[in-house]
Amino acid sequence: MSEQFDSSYDVVVIGGGASGLSCAVQAAKDGLTCALLEKEEHTGGSSAFAEGHAAFESDEQIKRGITVTKTQAFDTYLDYSHWRADPTIVSRFVANAATTIVKMRDEEGAVYEDVTVTAVDQPGELVTWHLPEGEVAHLIELLEADARHRGVDIFLSTTATSVLQDATGKVVGVAARDADGEQVRLGAKAVVIGTGGYAGNPELIDKYTRYDHLGGKLINVGGPGNTGDGLGMVLAAGGTEHPSIGTLLLFPIMRDKTITSHTNAAGFQPYFWVNAHGRRFTDEVIGLNFGNAGDVTAGLPGSMFWSVFDTATIRHLVEDGNEVGLGIYVRNGEKLVNLPTEIEADAADETRTNVVSADTVEELAVKMGVDPTVLRAEVDAYNAACAAGEDTRFHKPAKFLLPVTTPPFYGVKMETGIMITMGAIRIDDHMRCLDKAGAPIPGLYSVGCDAGGLFGESYSLPIPGSANGFALTSGWLTADDIAERIEAGVL
Numbered sequence: 001m002s003e004q005f006d007s008s009y010d011v012v013v014i015g016g017g018a019s020g021l022s023c024a025v026q027a028a029k030d031g032l033t034c035a036l037l038e039k040e041e042h043t044g045g046s047s048a049f050a051e052g053h054a055a056f057e058s059d060e061q062i063k064r065g066i067t068v069t070k071t072q073a074f075d076t077y078l079d080y081s082h083w084r085a086d087p088t089i090v091s092r093f094v095a096n097a098a099t100t101i102v103k104m105r106d107e108e109g110a111v112y113e114d115v116t117v118t119a120v121d122q123p124g125e126l127v128t129w130h131l132p133e134g135e136v137a138h139l140i141e142l143l144e145a146d147a148r149h150r151g152v153d154i155f156l157s158t159t160a161t162s163v164l165q166d167a168t169g170k171v172v173g174v175a176a177r178d179a180d181g182e183q184v185r186l187g188a189k190a191v192v193i194g195t196g197g198y199a200g201n202p203e204l205i206d207k208y209t210r211y212d213h214l215g216g217k218l219i220n221v222g223g224p225g226n227t228g229d230g231l232g233m234v235l236a237a238g239g240t241e242h243p244s245i246g247t248l249l250l251f252p253i254m255r256d257k258t259i260t261s262h263t264n265a266a267g268f269q270p271y272f273w274v275n276a277h278g279r280r281f282t283d284e285v286i287g288l289n290f291g292n293a294g295d296v297t298a299g300l301p302g303s304m305f306w307s308v309f310d311t312a313t314i315r316h317l318v319e320d321g322n323e324v325g326l327g328i329y330v331r332n333g334e335k336l337v338n339l340p341t342e343i344e345a346d347a348a349d350e351t352r353t354n355v356v357s358a359d360t361v362e363e364l365a366v367k368m369g370v371d372p373t374v375l376r377a378e379v380d381a382y383n384a385a386c387a388a389g390e391d392t393r394f395h396k397p398a399k400f401l402l403p404v405t406t407p408p409f410y411g412v413k414m415e416t417g418i419m420i421t422m423g424a425i426r427i428d429d430h431m432r433c434l435d436k437a438g439a440p441i442p443g444l445y446s447v448g449c450d451a452g453g454l455f456g457e458s459y460s461l462p463i464p465g466s467a468n469g470f471a472l473t474s475g476w477l478t479a480d481d482i483a484e485r486i487e488a489g490v491l
């Protein structure tokens with residue numbers, strides 16, 4: 001061991017989410033010595049909230065008769081991103097994602113229960129969402145156990161602070177603060193940055209996105225550790241930002257509610273939404289793609305809207321089920337049986353200002369803080385569209401035209417939630433971080449949500465499971481690349 005370091009490894013992985021753990025396990029399988037640093041007390045990051053991951057032409061798809069092809073996936077990523085995604089990175093992911101399924105199942109013990117979509121009515125959505133038993137949280141448990149079993153040193157409550165380089169810029173290790181607050185220096189031939197993006201860092205959100213002071217308003221439902229540390233370390237080491245930096249996965253959500261709440265689920269159904277001024281602003285069918293709905297919400301005054309519905313709609317949601325779910329937290333078509341009790345309690349709760357109810361539209365408007373004449377006119381126009389079965393203003397499909405006619409009426413305030421950021425660090429298709437000249441920084445890699453290239457300006461929800469699929473796949477691909485370069489004597 002060099003005197004310069006407290007200990008040395010072939011590879012040090014920063015971040016214990018899906019990407020970091022996938023990388024660490026594969027590094028050990030490839031015969032490399034490996035340490036993984038995780039700043040929280042446990043592994044998991046945002047990955048622990050994910051339900052499933054994308055793959056293309058996997059054996060799990062084929063045995064279920066699902067015919068999604070790699071070509072369809074490649075074309076969808078590029079079309080959806082207006083070719084702002086990097087075709088070389090898309091290609092590498094699309095080619096290898098099915099192998100991730102085999103690795104997770106045959107080598108780690110995962111069981112895939114289903115392959116499905118997130119919203120049945122979302123046009124063009126590909127059937128790519130592979131749902132493992134126990135969701136991705138269980139994959140994390142399996143990977144962590146295997147990493148430990150294979151001798152990976154996992155340091156929890158340990159925050160990496162910088163990447164160490166020699167005079168030529170080659171990576172030689174990592175500086176970190178350990179669980180006792182002591183500075184440690186770990187030597188490494190390669191360092192992998194998998195810190196999960198910066199969804200929990202309002203300043204970086206404001207720096208990299210075009211929205212007006214959005215950072216402080218966002219409701220972060222992802223991992224608390226995702227504060228952009230990896231991006232900062234890579235920039236300090238001479239790396240660069242991918243042009244798609246600022247891409248966020250946003251979605252409408254109520255403040256002070258969990259994602260399993262039925263009042264919240266009623267709020268994002270594609271019925272009748274008005275902005276802070278009481279005006280309808282969109283075809284609510286965007287609610288079927290929660291990422292698009294989140295982008296629209298973020299750009300509204302106050303980054304919020306009111307979802308307004310009546311008692312007949314509540315009955316419909318209880319008896320017939322919803323139009324769109326939220327992952328596995330509220331399933332597609334689920335009957336919102338808790339809704340009547342939950343929303344009554346919410347409306348009666350004087351400390352809560354984001355659910356209101358009233359017997360007239362005008363009274364409701366006052367409680368929502370909008371002009372009653374404006375809301376009355378918007379409701380009348382919408383109800384007329386419902387009666388005609390045709391929405392000539394926003395062209396919403398007739399099946400989602402449910403009128404607001406049966407009192408009591410309800411208003412649910414939906415704000416902007418964030419799950420993850422994507423697309424921060426510029427990498428090549430071997431996940432190597434690139435400098436300003438586009439050359440790889442020797443020994444420096446980035447994976448998962450920290451890495452840019454799979455997305456353009458928004459998340460590709462028509463390919464469900466992309467973020468976690470890329471995290472798992474970029475992790476093991478990176479370990480293999482490092483092993484090959486060490487073997488070849490170039491790292």
Ligand SMILES: Cc1cc2nc3c(=O)[nH]c(=O)nc-3n(C[C@H](O)[C@H](O)[C@H](O)COP(=O)(O)OP(=O)(O)OC[C@H]3O[C@@H](n4cnc5c(N)ncnc54)[C@H](O)[C@@H]3O)c2cc1C
Nearest residue numbers: 015017019039045046047051160196225448449465467468
């Ligand atoms: C509610 C929710 C549901 C989701 N559902 C899905 C889904 O079904 N399918 C899908 O594809 N995606 C989904 N996602 C997104 C998906 O979870 C992530 O995009 C992906 O798994 C991220 O993996 P990662 O390894 O890049 O980051 P993470 O899993 O966030 O891991 C990063 C880790 O790095 C740690 N870290 C940060 N800084 C440091 C530091 N300085 N030193 C040491 N450690 C550090 C963090 O604490 C964290 O544990 C969902 C996200 C949320 C929030």
